[in-house]
Amino acid sequence: MFKFQNVFLLLSLMSVYSCQEDNSISKDNTEYSFLIEEETLRFASSSPFTHELSDVIYKKNELGEEYLLILNDSDLERNKSLTIYELTTEKAIEKIDILEEGPNSISNINETTLAPIVTDLKSIFFWNGNTREFHLIGKDRRIEKKNSWPENNYNAAPNISRNTPAIRTSYNDFFFPLMVIPPEERPDYTDFPAIAKMELTDNQFKVDTFLVNFPKIYNNGFYGVEPYLYVPSIQLTQEEDLFVSFPIDHTVYQFDTNGKLKNSLFVKSNYIEKEIKPYKDSNFFSRLIKGEIDSPSLNDRAEYIWTTSKYESLIKLPSKNEIYGRIVNVAPSIEEVRESWGSGKNINKFTIIFFNDEEIIGEQLFKKEDYSFYSYFITNEKIFFFNNKKSMEDDDYFYFTGFSFRQRN
Numbered sequence: 001m002f003k004f005q006n007v008f009l010l011l012s013l014m015s016v017y018s019c020q021e022d023n024s025i026s027k028d029n030t031e032y033s034f035l036i037e038e039e040t041l042r043f044a045s046s047s048p049f050t051h052e053l054s055d056v057i058y059k060k061n062e063l064g065e066e067y068l069l070i071l072n073d074s075d076l077e078r079n080k081s082l083t084i085y086e087l088t089t090e091k092a093i094e095k096i097d098i099l100e101e102g103p104n105s106i107s108n109i110n111e112t113t114l115a116p117i118v119t120d121l122k123s124i125f126f127w128n129g130n131t132r133e134f135h136l137i138g139k140d141r142r143i144e145k146k147n148s149w150p151e152n153n154y155n156a157a158p159n160i161s162r163n164t165p166a167i168r169t170s171y172n173d174f175f176f177p178l179m180v181i182p183p184e185e186r187p188d189y190t191d192f193p194a195i196a197k198m199e200l201t202d203n204q205f206k207v208d209t210f211l212v213n214f215p216k217i218y219n220n221g222f223y224g225v226e227p228y229l230y231v232p233s234i235q236l237t238q239e240e241d242l243f244v245s246f247p248i249d250h251t252v253y254q255f256d257t258n259g260k261l262k263n264s265l266f267v268k269s270n271y272i273e274k275e276i277k278p279y280k281d282s283n284f285f286s287r288l289i290k291g292e293i294d295s296p297s298l299n300d301r302a303e304y305i306w307t308t309s310k311y312e313s314l315i316k317l318p319s320k321n322e323i324y325g326r327i328v329n330v331a332p333s334i335e336e337v338r339e340s341w342g343s344g345k346n347i348n349k350f351t352i353i354f355f356n357d358e359e360i361i362g363e364q365l366f367k368k369e370d371y372s373f374y375s376y377f378i379t380n381e382k383i384f385f386f387n388n389k390k391s392m393e394d395d396d397y398f399y400f401t402g403f404s405f406r407q408r409n
Helices: 216-221 284-289 298-306 334-340 386-390
Strands: 035-044 055-060 066-074 080-086 091-097 114-120 121-130 135-136 143-148 156-158 174-178 195-201 206-211 231-237 240-244 251-256 261-266 310-316 324-330 350-357 360-367 371-378 382-385 399-404
Touching: 035 091, 035 382, 055 114, 055 371, 066 114, 091 386, 156 195, 174 206, 174 231, 195 240, 206 251, 231 310, 240 310, 298 334, 310 371, 360 371, 371 399, 382 386, 386 399
Parallel strands: none
Antiparallel strands: 035 399, 055 066, 066 080, 080 091, 114 121, 121 135, 135 143, 156 174, 174 195, 195 206, 231 240, 240 251, 251 261, 310 324, 324 350, 350 360, 371 382, 382 399
16 A cells, blocks of 8 residues: 655745846846866767767765766667776776566666666666666666556556756655646646655665645646757755756645655746746647647647757755756747758757756856757766767767866856
8 A cells, every 4th residue: 555645735936026026137147157167088989879968877885986977868879888988997898788688687767767766876767757667776786676556546657858857865765756647527736746855675666655746837828749948857955855847837746755845946047037928728628638629730730849948957966065056958940940941050059057046056058069058967066968079079089077165166
């Protein structure tokens, strides 16, 4: 029996922040470089991959040894793989093949549904979003256990990705971001949880409780068939509270690990419009499911995705002070998309908003053609972003550029 907990509804989000527009970042604070480039690491590619890596995971063991785990789920290879690199030598020390057929396989996977959850280098879990199953690959690199995600009253399941990873506390609790599909007769996300609190017992993930409902801003409309604008990002604070960021909401929420709201911060980007516009009206999804309207074209859906800015990951910066970052995907206009079509040029930009638990510190803009906000890792000293330019110029290696955080005086 699973304990399902609908902790609370966030009833007054919009009114709480209606008078907080003065907290937005001044233009002066967007021109300061908080992240300073310091070094670039080069890793040999163990197999073909698309130049934007799917999952990059940094691990440090009890001896202080640092490792980088990189998932290759490129369609260039039939079988996927996870390669483990030693960070100090930049050398690959192990490649774990993920078979799609046979007794030691994970079936029905693609580049968007397979996500690693690394507890340590000996025990690596994979979440398969297509089959809704967890697979444990043990130290002999064979699948030791498999357990299924349970049916639940919310039709909710984890949506773990490079931008929305699972979060683990020192108490060995796990928090998974959820993707929810509301029933057609009640397409209201504010009645549904956004996060699952999980426990790991006997190498099996089990639901402890569901918590943190979607904020009321999701009542403004329907934000697309794809999950990109629904799945929250989670980050632990130093006190092991949860910072939660939703892709269309300018507010970052602070909860305790039982889902009680403790604080709310208005963390809006200067590069995003006042309101992130919905794809369609609130009744669109219900009418679509009932067959009352035609399904939108692929071009129509793609245009909305390409031209809609959104909040992506929450990160914790390597800093003496407790500083966090909110990564923002700054989308181009439809005119810019059409002008660049077929050129191969990446016209997207991304910013990082730097903040603490009291205020916004500033914002820094990056060109996505230079670095990828999807592929990064953070050590105790630096944050490393995948270097698009260098990696595109070299088929045998890929590169990460490290930045240190510089507090403004």
